[in-house]
Amino acid sequence: MSKIIITIVGKDRVGIVAKTCNYLADNQMNILDITQTILQDYFNMMMIVDISRAEKSFDDMARELSEVGESIGVAIRCQREEIFTSMHRI
Numbered sequence: 001m002s003k004i005i006i007t008i009v010g011k012d013r014v015g016i017v018a019k020t021c022n023y024l025a026d027n028q029m030n031i032l033d034i035t036q037t038i039l040q041d042y043f044n045m046m047m048i049v050d051i052s053r054a055e056k057s058f059d060d061m062a063r064e065l066s067e068v069g070e071s072i073g074v075a076i077r078c079q080r081e082e083i084f085t086s087m088h089r090i
Contacts, residue, residue: 002052003032003080006065010074012043020045020076023068027061028053043074 008020017036024031033048054061062078069076 002050004049004051004058004061005079006045006047006049007077007079008043008045008069008074010043010069010072012038012041013073016043016072016074017045019068019072020065023065024049027056029061 006020008016010016021031030050030053031047032050034045035047036043036045038044051058051061056064058078058080065076065078
């Protein structure tokens with residue numbers, strides 16, 4: 001299974017989860033785990049996503065998700081699971 005970590009940060013607004021999840025579903029990506037927090041007016045979400053059925057390259061997915069984020073006023077960042085794990089290992 002190939003996994004990525006997606007983080008979304010920005011001012012809370014309607015449609016953040018819907019637009020992000022629609023992109024994932026349209027590209028055969030499955031959400032394995034998700035957490036979301038809203039602190040005052042700021043939205044923060046982290047997802048672990050299975051991309052093993054996706055036909056696009058990681059670079060294309062990351063760029064397109066970033067563009068989705070820009071269109072709704074948030075920052076969406078993607079990292080490969082193994083890189084994320086290595087960066088956060090104690």
